[in-house]
Amino acid sequence: MKLPETGWTRDQIFTALAELRAGDLPTEGGAAFAYVYDSGERAASELAAEAFRLFLGSNGLDPTAFPSLLRLENEVVGFAAAHLGGGLEAAGSFTSGGTESLMLAVKTAREWAREHRPHITAPEMIVPATAHAALHKAAHYLGVTLVPTAIDPISFRADVAAIAAAITPNTILLTASASSYAHGVVDPIAEIGQLALRHELLFHVDGCIGGFLLPYFRRLGAQVPAFDLSVPGVTSVSMDFHKYAYAPKGASVIVYRDKALRRHQMYACAGWTGYTVINPTVQSTKSGGPLAAAWALLRAIGDQGYLDLAQRTLDATRAIIGGLREIEGLRVLGEPEMSLVAFTGASPEFPLFALADAMKLRGWLVQPQFSGFGSPANLHLTISAAHLAVKDRFLADLRAAVAEVQTSPPDPGMALLLQAAAALDFSNMSEETFMQALALAGVQGGRLPDKMAAINGLLDALPAPAREAAIVAFVNDLYTHA
Ligand SMILES: Cc1ncc(COP(=O)(O)O)c(C=O)c1O
Structure with a gap:
């Protein structure tokens, strides 16, 4: 891009931006079954945007210069700690997203091991095949060897025996998901917690996608196993506000059992000529916008509001899973506890990827997930509250698309x-x-x-x-x- 000689007018700018946005995946209305989380509550989204704007220029780099951000973060983390079963001594940080929270969990484990297991020179972390790729990325960035473990090919949950067998004298961290992204199932957290206790290891539960919603599903009567800091052996949990709390993107949290553990997450540097850097998280300069927006949304929607949104999400999920099970030619993978569903063809010859295309032509985004690690190729649905209003239309289109691709000649x-x-x-x-x-x-x-x-x-x-x-x-x- 070349800078215009003189600045554009507001009209020119927003016309150009609106034209570009028109080609994007719609973020409202329920057409997307991946990437976006839509509460369907316009007023709440507008309010969050206003709060974001108010704090756009503030800088979370220095909480003494912006005490408002310190206060907002302590309140948001306080909510998260209680929501995730943390005791009074629990401590955490607001981060920019699931990936940053997971990177911090791994960084903390690495520093913890340097202090408590100084003999380990080649640290290892154990990661079930269904855990999010961000854990692989964290291992890659931080020089920790990732030891992958098998999953149960029927339930798609982590295999505890495989984790036990993978523990070596170099292991520093166990990880598991509540829930997994791909199949929406909760790993056997209590059993893995026992392994962590027996081997005196840290254990991070990735609740990025499930941490916020699952406690609400449990309150609505759904079967949700314990997965958080109340489970013996769990030492940290991550949870994203920009998923099922419907906050604008850039909002997640990691909560540790206590401050002694969180200390390993910090980075400080006085070894240069400028200001002394102290970064609790990966970012240094960071806008207070995402934090203020998440704080505002939590307050605006409130506990009862989130319970209502969870009910809508649960109703939509149950209706969609029920509908999928009735469509001949399709098969749901596992029994998701979350509002995340993976389905595949009843036979290996089913033209699954053609089905994704046929749904796209009908205006729906469903997300292909590839085969491997005990899971067949499948299509993924991330279901949120706004899907309740469109579920019947979605299922009718899916039925028609399945019939169409099954009768089309193979390419x-x-x-x-x-x-x-x-x-x-x-x-x-x-x-x-x-x-x-x-x-x-x-x-x-x-x-x-x-x-x-x-x-x-x-x-x-x-x-x-x-x-x-x-x-x-x-x-x-x-x-x-x-
Ligand atoms: C279970 C889980 N962990 C981590 C992440 C990564 O989160 P982000 O995309 O916010 O970095 C996701 C994203 O979907 C997720 O589902």
């Missing part, structure tokens, strides 16, 4: 593509060759095809490292400055 190009993919050596492929393979599936010049079935089929056929390399090649090309 001959797809069979050829998969045959070609099977013959390639992905372990040793240049970025250029990847780009050529992607072009065969219709990806060119940083543009994705309207129909994604071929590219999804190709990605699904690849082993995980090749899938990663293909996506890196694509995205490296996608971000070409304009």
Whole structure:
């Protein structure tokens, strides 16, 4: 972009921005079953936006200069600690999202081990295959070896025996999900907690997606096992406000059993010529906007309001799972405790990715998840309160789309593509060759095809490292400055 010689008018700017936004996934109205969380409560969203704006220019870098932010954070974390079963001594931090919360959990474990297990030079963390990729990212950034463990292929929960078998003298951290993103199930937290106690290890529960909502589901009578700091052995829990608390993005929290543990999360630096840095979290300069918006929303919706939103989410989820189970040709994976559902074809030949395309043509975004680690390829739905109003239309469209893709002839190009993919050596492929393979599936010049079935089929056929390399090649090309 070249700067305009003189500034644009407000009209010019918002016309241009609105045009761009019109091409995006709609964030309201229930069309999206991934990426967005829609309460359907416009007034509350407007209020959060106003609070965000009020604090836009404030800086969380220095809580003594912005005591308002210290106060807001202590209140929000105080709510989270109580919501997540923490005692009076629990301590936490507001962060920018699930990924940052998980990075801090791993950083804390690494520093804790340096102090309490100084003999460990190659620390390891145990991560079930269903745990979020952000834990892999944290291990990668922080130099901790990630030890993956198997899951139960029927329930899609972490396998406790596999975790027990993976513990070595180098283990510093156990992790599990409440719930997992992909299948919406809660891992056996109490049993893993016992392992943590027996081996005197830290144990982080990733409640980024489930931590806020699951206690409400339990109050509404749903079966939700204990998963939080009240469970013996659990030492920290993360929870995102920008998911089921419907806060604007950039809002999460990590809560530890106590301050002694949280101390390991901090970073301080006096070794330069400027101001002494003390960062409890990853970011240094950070707008107070997301914190103020989350605080405002929690106060505006309140406990009863969130219970009502949870009821709507639970009703929508039950109706959608019930509807999915009635559609011949489809199968729901596991028994989700959360409002997250993964479904697949009843037979391996079912054209699952073509179904995602057929739903897109009808205006719905459902999210393909690839096969591996004991889970078949499937389509994922993140259901929120606003989906209650559209669930019948969604199920009717899904029924029609299933009938359509089952009666459509198989794509001959797809069979050829998969045959070609099977013959390639992905372990040793240049970025250029990847780009050529992607072009065969219709990806060119940083543009994705309207129909994604071929590219999804190709990605699904690849082993995980090749899938990663293909996506890196694509995205490296996608971000070409304009
Ligand atoms: C269980 C779980 N953990 C972590 C994350 C990562 O959160 P974020 O995208 O806010 O970084 C997600 C996101 O969906 C999640 O579902």
